[in-house]
Amino acid sequence: MRATTPLRESAPARGHLPPRPDILAPHICADGPEPTDTNAVPALRPGPRRGRWHRLRRWLGAVLVLAVLLGMLTGWRAESLVFGLPAVVLGAMLPLLLPRVPGWRLSLRGALAFALWFAVQSVRGAVDVARRAFAPDMGLRPGFRPYPLTLPQGAPRVMFANTITLLPGTLCAEIEGDMLIVHMLDTRMALEPELAALEGRIRALFALPPNPELCQ
Amino acid sequence: MLEGFGAILIAMGAVFFVAGTVGLLRFPDIFCRLHALTKADGLGLALIALGVALLAGTAGAAFRVALVWFFVAIASATCSHLIARYARHGAGGVP
Structure with a gap:
């Protein structure tokens, strides 16, 4: 399952291309380093492929988190999947509809x-x-x-x-x-x-x- | 032993809820009241959740209680920020 087309255009912002002005809003300080740079790795692949892979990984990550939540909440019962499966799949797509935020990782x-x-x-x-x-x-x-x-x-x-x-x-x-x-x-x-x-x-x-x- | 410890935690949590409510009634303006609600009730809920998780015994129930705490903690901080911002923007007549 892949994300829908309207989201594809936001993908290049992840690499070293200039940030989209509507994402990195006017709050950002003019002379500070660009936030995505703190986590960006050198682009080894061309932009579009990297973006698509990145979105798929984000979606799979969300599916995993939601599936574990569902399982824990319902006690891993199989019949909960009737409503649970659509909810997990659709819920995992929600982050893709939201405006992109700069990536981050935890130590x-x-x-x-x-x-x-x-x-x-x-x-x-x-x-x-x-x-x-x-x-x-x-x-x-x-x-x-x-x-x-x-x-x-x-x-x-x-x-x-x-x-x-x-x-x-x-x-x-x-x-x-x-x-x-x-x-x-x-x-x-x-x-x-x-x-x-x-x-x-x-x-x-x-x-x-x-x-x-x-x-x- | 574990039951006693859980009960003590729940009682302490209730004390913090009472403190938050007293602060809500006594503090002079909306911003100070938000302090009382977010901080005292937040810890009150954390203590009660911890006590309930101890009493519940099973890992599944403890996880559900932890989820409740997590989402309430995020929602409470976000709500207090939104209420404070709304009050600052002169939503006239807010005591």
């Missing part, structure tokens, strides 16, 4: 370290906010702070924004271009060191080079 060691750190931080954040909720004087001085984004577009940024919400006292309120608007429960707390540390962990998680000082 296993980074992921393990991140999971552990994530657990500790979510406990810290929850204990902090629970203490404030029960304290007579909640110790609030809420306000917004901007924070410049240096992570590449796509999964790393989404991960960054969502994890900020779990850190003690911070909440990702909005992303305006390359600027993140963070809401703080107490603006007297230091923001930059915490977020810079988180950024370093996200870079380790996605196997990105350590802070190349873009956009600053």
Whole structure:
């Protein structure tokens, strides 16, 4: 099963050809490295074949994930395939209809370290906010702070924004271009060191080079 | 032993849910309330899910509980971001 034709045109963006302007939207900083470059391998094959193979691999990957999910949810019963099989096949095609995002990969060691750190931080954040909720004087001085984004577009940024919400006292309120608007429960707390540390962990998680000082 | 541990985890999770609700009622504006809901309820759900997975015993049930936690965690962070953005754009009259 292959993807439908309208998607084929987006395939060359994967190689070293110039990125399509409508995919890498105006948020991207002008002088920073192009995000797809961080993961792109030298093009050994001509563009179209590579793109087709890439889409097939993406689709098969989605089929595998959905099939395992279905199996675990239904206890591997054969009769669940009546509805399950069409659902898996169609569900796996959904990512192909969405706009392309820059590719990314995870580092296993980074992921393990991140999971552990994530657990500790979510406990810290929850204990902090629970203490404030029960304290007579909640110790609030809420306000917004901007924070410049240096992570590449796509999964790393989404991960960054969502994890900020779990850190003690911070909440990702909005992303305006390359600027993140963070809401703080107490603006007297230091923001930059915490977020810079988180950024370093996200870079380790996605196997990105350590802070190349873009956009600053 | 395992049952006791699971029950303790579930009780702790309930405490965090109560804390999140108290924060929702006491905090002064919508953004502070989002802090209470995302963080305290997020950990509350994680603890309850962990306790339930311990009590459930089978790997299949534990996996299903883990899935529930995973999707709720993503949805809660995304929703709080969307609500905050909507409130910032002056959706007038949001307390």
